[in-house]
Amino acid sequence: MSRLGLKYDVISPFEGTIERTWFQSGDWVEEGEVFCTLTVTGKRIDILSPVTGYVNEIEIEQGELVIVGMILASIMMSDVEGGNPTSI
Numbered sequence: 001m002s003r004l005g006l007k008y009d010v011i012s013p014f015e016g017t018i019e020r021t022w023f024q025s026g027d028w029v030e031e032g033e034v035f036c037t038l039t040v041t042g043k044r045i046d047i048l049s050p051v052t053g054y055v056n057e058i059e060i061e062q063g064e065l066v067i068v069g070m071i072l073a074s075i076m077m078s079d080v081e082g083g084n085p086t087s088i
Helices: none
Strands: 009-011 015-022 034-040 043-048 052-057 071-077
Touching: 034 071
Parallel strands: none
Antiparallel strands: 009 071, 015 034, 034 043, 052 071
């Protein structure tokens, strides 16, 4: 029987330019860690990971312009590093 992991999207709350991404696909990320940094009208804004788990997919690159509501990445939720994703 197959189990489906919970996938969460990291969403841009602002329009801006991606200054830096701190993770790559396959990396472990903790809830609340800085996931990427946006530059918005000359200010740096850190976008935090909404959950703990493995970075499933990164949709952005450094220097890319993003809009409000754009999916920046997806994370497969997991409660332990090296463990199986949390399932439903």
